[in-house]
Amino acid sequence: MVTLHIYFFATHREAVGAREMTLQVAEGTTVGDVWEMLRQRYPKLRTTRPAAAINQEYAEPDTLVHDGDEIAFIPPVSGGA
Amino acid sequence: MVTLHIYFFATHREAVGAREMTLQVAEGTTVGDVWEMLRQRYPKLRTTRPAAAINQEYAEPDTLVHDGDEIAFIPPVSGGA
Amino acid sequence: MFIITDQPLNTAEVEAAIARPDAGAIVTFQGVVRDNNLGKQVSYLVYEAYPPMAEKVMAQIGDEIAARWPGARTAIAHRTGKLEIGEASVVIAVSTAHRADAFDACHYAIDRLKAIVPVWKKEVWEGGEYWIEGSAAASEDEQAALDRLETLDPGSS
Amino acid sequence: MFIITDQPLNTAEVEAAIARPDAGAIVTFQGVVRDNNLGKQVSYLVYEAYPPMAEKVMAQIGDEIAARWPGARTAIAHRTGKLEIGEASVVIAVSTAHRADAFDACHYAIDRLKAIVPVWKKEVWEGGEYWIEGSAAASEDEQAALDRLETLDPGSS
Numbered sequence: 001m002v003t004l005h006i007y008f009f010a011t012h013r014e015a016v017g018a019r020e021m022t023l024q025v026a027e028g029t030t031v032g033d034v035w036e037m038l039r040q041r042y043p044k045l046r047t048t049r050p051a052a053a054i055n056q057e058y059a060e061p062d063t064l065v066h067d068g069d070e071i072a073f074i075p076p077v078s079g080g081a
Numbered sequence: 082m083v084t085l086h087i088y089f090f091a092t093h094r095e096a097v098g099a100r101e102m103t104l105q106v107a108e109g110t111t112v113g114d115v116w117e118m119l120r121q122r123y124p125k126l127r128t129t130r131p132a133a134a135i136n137q138e139y140a141e142p143d144t145l146v147h148d149g150d151e152i153a154f155i156p157p158v159s160g161g162a
Numbered sequence: 163m164f165i166i167t168d169q170p171l172n173t174a175e176v177e178a179a180i181a182r183p184d185a186g187a188i189v190t191f192q193g194v195v196r197d198n199n200l201g202k203q204v205s206y207l208v209y210e211a212y213p214p215m216a217e218k219v220m221a222q223i224g225d226e227i228a229a230r231w232p233g234a235r236t237a238i239a240h241r242t243g244k245l246e247i248g249e250a251s252v253v254i255a256v257s258t259a260h261r262a263d264a265f266d267a268c269h270y271a272i273d274r275l276k277a278i279v280p281v282w283k284k285e286v287w288e289g290g291e292y293w294i295e296g297s298a299a300a301s302e303d304e305q306a307a308l309d310r311l312e313t314l315d316p317g318s319s
Numbered sequence: 320m321f322i323i324t325d326q327p328l329n330t331a332e333v334e335a336a337i338a339r340p341d342a343g344a345i346v347t348f349q350g351v352v353r354d355n356n357l358g359k360q361v362s363y364l365v366y367e368a369y370p371p372m373a374e375k376v377m378a379q380i381g382d383e384i385a386a387r388w389p390g391a392r393t394a395i396a397h398r399t400g401k402l403e404i405g406e407a408s409v410v411i412a413v414s415t416a417h418r419a420d421a422f423d424a425c426h427y428a429i430d431r432l433k434a435i436v437p438v439w440k441k442e443v444w445e446g447g448e449y450w451i452e453g454s455a456a457a458s459e460d461e462q463a464a465l466d467r468l469e470t471l472d473p474g475s476s
Contacts, residue, residue, distance in 0.1 A: 010210055010282035010293045018249035041243035051298060068205070068263025072212055072280070076202065079216075079240055079273055080252050081193025081343055081418060091367055091439035091450045116293055132455060134437070137372035141339060153369055153437070159453035160373075160397055160438025161409050161429055162261065162350025183354040183404050190347040190423070191418065197340040245406065247340050261348065261429060268346070269422045 019075035032061030098127035113142030163237040164220035166213040185257035189264035214278040237312040320396040321377035336394040342414035346421035367439040
């Protein structure tokens, strides 16, 4: 199994009701798969897949996750002003 | 006669050796004429006619001067940085 | 200096981080909380960030600027938490040898920040609140920001 | 605020003069004394001004900006006297509702200032000094400054 530390922000955080969680997934899981699992569990999450980051770097949906990875799903950003 | 208060800056000030002076000229004198008089008196002044201001507003060389006018000859400006 | 902080931003500190003897121009951008947006009266804003990643991405923007405008130095501070009207949410300072580069690079920095830095804004008004969703992060590359800059000259706007 | 002063410039004060609740963007330009110019080591600079006219012309630039970018507010402070390396000779702050206007208007302001405001700079280096002569004042109109701005976008520079 692969243990992931997952972070949620803004609308995601409110939909999930938590800022972070630990999730265990099978080997061979992609970051896109992780999002689909979360969508199943938390139906209030957005229907369109957001950007994702692995260990604080943007990652494509088909990127494999690894044990200990820090995963973040990034709602459309709106900082700056 | 028309009495003028004349200001000099930067290279002009150094060429004339004064920051300001009072000058009396005839009625009907233009600000361009004033420059030519000064050029005669202070040969170190630049040969090309600089911009001029009357009462703190840029003025064309053929503008007539009037009694009590504040005249300034403006070397090419170089403020800002 | 590339920081996320929940403290009021200190513009002079951000500018001091990029001062140097061969820099003749400093251009600073401050994003300030407005009292209205899209015709609605705003009470206050709340900014949330993913701080470690946001700081990395801001530093990446500084690297992009140094690559495109050699010698340019960039500092960025973004605030989080509750911000009142008139408070600064972001301060970006860029120093360069000559002024045109400083304007262009600073403008590029705020455009990039709004596109890719993981920070989110919630508008709160009387009786409601709303998370603003802006740019779908990571979908925009550097060239897009540069292309947009080119269309922003005063002659065409 | 449009001032000529022989005191060190206070950037925060200039910015405070143009802050207001409906302004979301403040762009500030600071011209700083560089340690070199055209390959020569500069010891210090001396700025001289025609203060009452300089302040009027700076205010005129503020009016030009308000006419072209409605709602924009401008403040300008220019220092005179001896300036050491790293000190600011000029601070220009512009506030607007949206950021692109603030960048364009502030850039316009410094270009116009360098063209028409009666201020002069003397460079002093070891063993010599020289009055810099820049723009033949009054010969440039607003359109020339706008045209030049258009050529300064990052794509073409």
